[in-house]
Amino acid sequence: MKHRHEVTLQQLLDARTAGIAIATSDPGDRALLGQRYEEAVEAYGKQENPSKTHRAKQGYALAMLGRNDEAIELLNRDNVGTHHEALAVLAWALWHGGEAATSRHPHRESCKDLLLQVQAHPEPSAVACRILLKLWFSVGIGGRPEQEAERAVRLHPQHGHFVVVLARERRMAGRADAQTLELLIPFLDARIAGILEEAFQTSLHLGRQDVLKEVLSRLRASSAGTCGHASERRELDKLVAYSELALARGGDATAAPRGWELIAPLIPTASQEESQRHERGLDTCRLAICLAAEMKDEAAIQSAVSALVRAIAARQQRGGGTGRGRGCWRRRAMPGVELVPGGSAQSTRSRTQRASASASAGMTSARRLPSAL
DSSP: OOOOSOOOHHHHHHHHHHTOOOOOOOHHHHHHHTTOHHHHHHHHHTOSSOOHHHHHHHHHHHHHTTOHHHHHHHOOTTTSOSOHHHHHHHHHHHHHSSSOOOTTOTTHHHHHHHHHHHHHSSSOOHHHHHHHHHSHHHHTOOSOSHHHHHHHHHHOTTOHHHHHHHHHHHHHTTOOOHHHHHHHGGGTTSOOTTHHHHHHHHHHHHTOHHHHHHHHHHHHHHHHHOOSOHHHHHHHHHHHHHHHHHHHHTTOTTHHHHHHHHHGGGSOOSOHHHHHHOTTHHHHHHHHHHHHHHHTOHHHHHHHHHHHHHHHHHHHHTTOTTSOSOSHHHHTOOOOOOSSTTOOGGGOOOOOOSHHHHTSTTOOOTTSOOTTO
């Protein structure tokens, strides 16, 4: 069957990137141009004997909806074209479709090659930048993505996701600065994973109590309003409690009791099974000790220390060590809290946390592309 006057995926993306109109009578093409991907998939799916061109466009739309298993059945290196966004989307679909991503991912090298081509583009789209940054470490591009995040912020200043990455990279390198904090502040009320965490961490490092209090007020509201999983509420309560500790060390006499009210219910009980159930029990106990010390409450200190000893013993029985290793629990832990009460909160150096993600209702799933971009 002869397919006449077909517009390729590359032509559609070129037109959309340039902001120019393109003549097409295909309803799927019009939907794809308008980023209405459900509609595009449905329209392309009605084609009888679809051509390679139609398969590529339908595969792209499926990937943008997070339907990666279906997408990689249609979208491939032969029909994807050379537009940088299409290459990025193919990398995303390959990484998340089919076999689960592991250290021996069958498409690791292919994804890396695709993303290196995306990186070489002078002005990648917001979607392409997002994919590149999200898969940076997974595919092994190498180095830190700070420069890539800087470029993404410059090209797409309206997208706070890139500001979060930039703030995290600068903070982890010990270079948190006022300029980065000013970039974060306009997005404090946006539903962006990590935005409150990075604003909190950066303002803490810079000693910006004004911003810290703004972040804390939002975290308190999010914690009070969270009605989802208990784990989400627990994450938020921990971050608010940690924020209260920072304020307490800054001289706020009312902060430590507020933090203790939040953290006390999360302290693992004497039951070993309870200690095992909480991956972050050790950090919870450490945080509780610091808050109790700020309150100068001997009973609370004794309770928290006893819980820490039990949690360490339970972990050692499971072969997990004392909690200073590099296991999964540490990667997901709350910001590190010094065991010496009254230590400087600004000396904290921690990995990016997932707590503020819980405050971002309606977050995109890990496998779904940020099609709103």
